[in-house]
Amino acid sequence: MTQTTPPQDGTYFRACNLCEAICGLEITVQGGEVTGVRGDAADPLSHGHICPKGTAMPDLHRDPDRLKRPLRRDGDTWTEIGWEEALDLVAASLLRVQEKYGPHAVGVYQGNPSVHNSGTLLSAGGLLGALGTHNRFSATSVDQLPHHRAALEMLGHPLLMPIPDIDRTDFLLMLGANPAASNGSILTAPGMRTRLKAIAARGGRVVLLDPRRTESADFAEHHFIRPGSDAALLLSLLHVILAEGLERPGRLDAFTDGLDALRAAALPYSPERVASFTGLEPAFIRTLARDFAGSPSAVAYGRVGVSTQAFGGLCQWLLNALNVVTGNFDREGGAMLPSPAFDLLMRARKGERPLGRFTSRVRGLPEFDGELPSAAMAEEMDTPGEGMIRAFVCVAGNPVLSTPGGERLDRALANLEFMVAIDPYLNETTRHAHVILPPATGLETEHYDVIFHHFAVRNTARLNLPVFPIGEDQRYDWQIFGGLRERLTGAKGSDPSARLALGLKHGPYKLSLDDLRAAPHGLDFGPMVPGLPERLLTENGRLNLAPEALLADLPRLEAALDVPTPAVLLIGRRQLRSNNSWMHNTPRLMRGADRCTLMLHPTDAARLGVSNGDLIGIQSRVGRVQAPAEVTEAVMPGVVSLPHGFGHGRSGTRLNVAAQRPGVSYNDLADPELLDELTGNAAVNGVPVTLERVRTAHEPAAEVAIGAD
Numbered sequence: 001m002t003q004t005t006p007p008q009d010g011t012y013f014r015a016c017n018l019c020e021a022i023c024g025l026e027i028t029v030q031g032g033e034v035t036g037v038r039g040d041a042a043d044p045l046s047h048g049h050i051c052p053k054g055t056a057m058p059d060l061h062r063d064p065d066r067l068k069r070p071l072r073r074d075g076d077t078w079t080e081i082g083w084e085e086a087l088d089l090v091a092a093s094l095l096r097v098q099e100k101y102g103p104h105a106v107g108v109y110q111g112n113p114s115v116h117n118s119g120t121l122l123s124a125g126g127l128l129g130a131l132g133t134h135n136r137f138s139a140t141s142v143d144q145l146p147h148h149r150a151a152l153e154m155l156g157h158p159l160l161m162p163i164p165d166i167d168r169t170d171f172l173l174m175l176g177a178n179p180a181a182s183n184g185s186i187l188t189a190p191g192m193r194t195r196l197k198a199i200a201a202r203g204g205r206v207v208l209l210d211p212r213r214t215e216s217a218d219f220a221e222h223h224f225i226r227p228g229s230d231a232a233l234l235l236s237l238l239h240v241i242l243a244e245g246l247e248r249p250g251r252l253d254a255f256t257d258g259l260d261a262l263r264a265a266a267l268p269y270s271p272e273r274v275a276s277f278t279g280l281e282p283a284f285i286r287t288l289a290r291d292f293a294g295s296p297s298a299v300a301y302g303r304v305g306v307s308t309q310a311f312g313g314l315c316q317w318l319l320n321a322l323n324v325v326t327g328n329f330d331r332e333g334g335a336m337l338p339s340p341a342f343d344l345l346m347r348a349r350k351g352e353r354p355l356g357r358f359t360s361r362v363r364g365l366p367e368f369d370g371e372l373p374s375a376a377m378a379e380e381m382d383t384p385g386e387g388m389i390r391a392f393v394c395v396a397g398n399p400v401l402s403t404p405g406g407e408r409l410d411r412a413l414a415n416l417e418f419m420v421a422i423d424p425y426l427n428e429t430t431r432h433a434h435v436i437l438p439p440a441t442g443l444e445t446e447h448y449d450v451i452f453h454h455f456a457v458r459n460t461a462r463l464n465l466p467v468f469p470i471g472e473d474q475r476y477d478w479q480i481f482g483g484l485r486e487r488l489t490g491a492k493g494s495d496p497s498a499r500l501a502l503g504l505k506h507g508p509y510k511l512s513l514d515d516l517r518a519a520p521h522g523l524d525f526g527p528m529v530p531g532l533p534e535r536l537l538t539e540n541g542r543l544n545l546a547p548e549a550l551l552a553d554l555p556r557l558e559a560a561l562d563v564p565t566p567a568v569l570l571i572g573r574r575q576l577r578s579n580n581s582w583m584h585n586t587p588r589l590m591r592g593a594d595r596c597t598l599m600l601h602p603t604d605a606a607r608l609g610v611s612n613g614d615l616i617g618i619q620s621r622v623g624r625v626q627a628p629a630e631v632t633e634a635v636m637p638g639v640v641s642l643p644h645g646f647g648h649g650r651s652g653t654r655l656n657v658a659a660q661r662p663g664v665s666y667n668d669l670a671d672p673e674l675l676d677e678l679t680g681n682a683a684v685n686g687v688p689v690t691l692e693r694v695r696t697a698h699e700p701a702a703e704v705a706i707g708a709d
């Protein structure tokens with residue numbers, strides 16, 4: 001991972017690392033500037049697909065707000081300092097806090113971009129090891145932690161997450177997923193709209209259940225489902241299939257345990273029993289179960305909507321179970337395991353269970369894979385006592401906007417003894433840092449997608465070389481992590497390309513970095529292939545359909561079935577031109593109408609006397625924000641939807657474009673107390689809220705008291 005010479009005029013090929021789709025890009029450079037970005041038609045995975053965010057890659061590169069040199073804060077004043085001074089200061093400050101209060105007094109948060117940069121992914125571990133703190137958090141527990149838990153319990157490893165073989169399936173059942181906007185999530189499949197259309201074109205079906213008629217509904221038969229009720233629907237589908245003898249696990253039967261226990265678990269959940277909880281007609285549930293079981297191939301897939309809710313773990317277990325019971329697991333057109341060229345599971349051992357080794361100090365929330373739930377972060381900073389977080393390392397994240405209870409975290413960060421951010425932006429979170437260490441990013445870095453080939457619909461590999469060199473006063477992420485580690489422990493950090501080379505060499509395709517350098521569009525190793533039971537990592541080498549921990553979580557769902565649902569539930573909204581809290585500082589992605597609107601159904605609007613554009617006050621247990629109303633039948637009655645990642649109106653940031661269209665933060669409403677209690681994942685979808693009209697679209701703002709929003 002060395003610097004390149006300045007770019008010559010010409011065409012460069014590299015993958016976009018902004019999201020999970022990892023689209024190949026064709027980048028034209030003239031006079032030292034990017035003059036064009038289009039999809040790389042020769043990329044064997046993306047076939048030329050590109051989305052608006054990929055087109056905006058050069059905007060990030062030349063963004064005047066992007067930081068390149070370390071900043072130190074004194075009060076409200078930021079001063080540029082040298083790298084050696086900055087690294088010395090950070091290491092000394094972290095050591096001072098740990099010497100005074102113990103190792104756990106330093107908290108760490110790793111944001112979503114951490115897994116989209118191989119430099120960070122392969123080198124941050126050295127710093128984490130040096131710190132030795134239990135107070136590690138990441139975006140995982142506000143996203144896909146239930147997938148990991150279900151994978152661990154059923155297949156034996158958190159990363160053995162099966163993905164839908166959408167290019168060969170006859171029936172795609174989607175719950176709480178919006179791949180037309182996300183381009184696939186825990187499913188690397190660039191060009192999802194084309195792939196969804198292809199299912200129908202070959203005579204297949206796509207059925208989508210979601211409380212919002214999302215962009216993906218244009219490619220599916222869409223049905224509304226009440227937020228948080230998906231686990232009950234899945235149990236009911238299994239109930240019908242098992243009661244009617246439609247199960248056919250086929251060859252999976254030889255290495256699968258727990259079918260009888262699953263049958264007993266599903267027995268109470270007849271379609272009639274779950275009808276009012278889910279909002280779905282019993283006849284619809286029955287037909288869906290029969291159609292799914294009877295399809296030549298079928299696959300059930302659920303994403304953020306079913307993962308970031310109160311029963312996320314149950315949902316991911318039952319989705320897998322539905323695929324197994326119908327024989328649609330580890331087979332063409334079903335749920336399958338990709339075979340990545342750099343396989344993070346290469347050295348994994350059977351029977352390892354990286355969970356429950358410690359709990360969070362304040363609420364006793366469970367550890368998973370070395371991390372605690374992010375919903376506990378603020379309380380660990382502002383609740384006095386031994387083990388309280390006094391210093392914080394924030395890596396490529398903006399948890400003030402992206403984790404529940406953002407306002408409380410905002411206040412807690414302001415009172416820390418020390419904070420360092422490893423981040424190229426002065427954002428709503430990093431403004432609290434005492435030092436910001438900005439790594440080189442995007443087109444300046446060498447990148448191999450270490451993570452997302454594990455979830456890709458086709459087995460490919462691609463090394464992405466830098467287009468631009470970095471300046472002498474810039475540093476790569478791995479140099480920053482290495483520099484801090486060396487100061488904390490004396491051990492030298494190293495260029496992660498050596499580790500990458502080793503992993504590729506010992507991976508399934510025995511590759512070298514030179515092999516990849518010689519293939520600028522990437523290498524293709526074909527579609528996913530069956531790999532069970534050999535790839536199972538459970539202690540007994542068998543697939544577990546009825547894990548004890550999941551069965552033990554069912555009474556919680558049972559209890560919820562009889563609790564009256566709050567009148568209004570808030571859900572999030574993915575947008576094609578957003579990526580969580582980032583990508584809001586590029587002018588081309590922020591053009592057009594205000595996107596931070598509250599969608600509500602006409603019946604709810606009528607009840608509240610609200611019209612399009614009226615300003616709505618939205619109140620949850622933990623906070624209140626105001627957003628303009630978007631009255632639409634695209635959400636079901638009793639459900640309102642607000643996008644996440646906005647809230648750029650806070651002072652002291654350096655995001656000039658984002659600040660012009662600030663919106664409000666979803667996570668000022670999301671309640672850290674609302675969790676999937678099994679996994680610790682934040683339940684940011686299905687938040688009870690109350691609404692009131694603050695003013696009409698035509699009333700001037702100055703004539704009404706808006707309060708502290």
Ligand code: SF4
Nearest residue numbers: 016019022023051054
């Ligand atoms: S879908 Fe867009 S953001 Fe995601 S990798 Fe492709 S071009 Fe980049």
